[in-house]
Amino acid sequence: MNSSFAIDVDAQLIEQAARGCTSSCEQLYRLFQRPVYTLAYRFMQCPDDAQEVVQDVFIKALSKLDRYRGDAPFWGWLRQVAVNTALSALRKRGRRKGEMSMSDLLENQLPSHVSQTSHGIDIHQAYSQLPATTRAVIWLHDVEGYTHAEIGKMMNRSTSFSKSQVARGHAAMRSGLEYEAGFDLCPQTS
Amino acid sequence: MSTNIMNNQDPSIAQALRDLPQLDCPQDQWQAIAAGLEKRKRRTVPASWVRSLSAVASLLLAVFISSVMPPQPNDTVEIQQLMAASQYYEQRVQLAPRVSRADRAMAAAEIEDLIASVDSQLVMASGRTQQRLLWQQRVALMSHLVSVTDPGAGFEQPRIL
Known part of the structure; x- marks a missing residue:
């Protein structure tokens, strides 16, 4: 089963983004925004909430790239950040609105x-x-x-x-x- | 009945879901993300409430571990206990009434962000000891979340397996 997150990323791009290179960070966002938004939307079923999750995911992931060890594919790490963030958003919304x-x-x-x-x-x-x-x-x-x-x-x-x-x-x-x-x-x- | 339900998983529905198209974000989020990253870079000193929260969490952790967790040489066993405690608190949070006060709702949201951060680190944790320490943090944060979401219930120690 192929996840839509399964996109190969050049290690150099990740290193540059981890050093704070804005254009490398943007490239990572452009590569992964569709799978992240799709997952967020499928969980939240609301475009505004899903976009909020997308922002949170990339801010968390890109500001903590130094914690990515590189011994597993980058997409798997990013997907896990996305899943955790979306689940957390669901929990918050569930408490606000009741589900x-x-x-x-x-x-x-x-x-x-x-x-x-x-x-x-x-x-x-x-x-x-x-x-x-x-x-x-x-x-x-x-x-x-x-x-x-x-x-x-x-x-x-x-x-x-x-x-x-x-x-x-x-x-x-x-x-x-x-x-x-x-x-x-x-x-x-x- | 439960066995029948468990086996009643439908591969054709799964395939239909996999065939759904990927979606494009209605608006480009990059500017907002770049601004968020810049804000994080500038935030060299955490806000006072974050420091307070960390202090409370650390205190709760110390109290919790020393009071309910017997010394365990085996990390795996202790991790299982911590996971059970975390699950217990998750259930308490789910059963708690909806948070109506804005300050409590905000505090709960921030604690959940910290929990999500611990969860992300758990995914990357390599050794059992590191996992154990992260689970300890998670349990401490969950217990704090319970006290914020359901302050009337009072503190109740988790059931340890």
Whole structure:
């Protein structure tokens, strides 16, 4: 599974940025702004909040480049800074606004207005209506390729927590999509 | 039931999510980031509240470690205990009522930034001893976060495995 963060970066560029070279820092921003914004937006589902996360990620990462040891790919390090920053932003927002839990969602049934695209389904819409924590877990697992154990650790929860969030989130998305699209989007193979 | 739910992961949904396009930031953020970096460079002396917070965190750490953590020669065991304590505080924070006072909300946000910073360092920590020290910092910060988000609950020692 290839993460969109997986971009090779010249070691010299990182060294120059770590020494404070502004144009090298800007180059790193230009290289990684899309994956960072995409991850932030998928977590936050709000352009303003996502842009705030993008700023925080690059300010943190670029001001602490001296802590990057270089024994692992730079993109992996930056991605971890992005994930931690986005999770922290989600926690803060959750406390400010309150977030619906997966149980709330299952009790209230799914999305009443999952829309159809020209291809018959709208996966983005179904995903965006999941509770924030479930969205984050699903994105980290399905798209970024983190293991359940890694996700549990990052979120200070158990491995089972991550597994159940993914399974319940998938089930909720599938039932919503089936309900609206009128066909079985993802038939179970067993 | 839980076993069935655990196994109910859908590869086609995962693939559909992976196929979603990457997104472009609606606005170029570089100027704001460059300004933020410049501000950090200029900030040679931390603000007084940051120093106070660090002092409180250090004090809490010392009190916490000396009172509830028995001496452990094995870093791995101690890390597991600290992770359990951290998880316990995370749950306390999640159960806490929403913070309504602006000063507390601001303090909580700043503590969360410090926790995020520790988390970033944890990713890069190479040795168990370094990890243990970072987990100790995290637990101290989490306990402080609990006291800010839920001051009425009083201090409660974490359950250690």
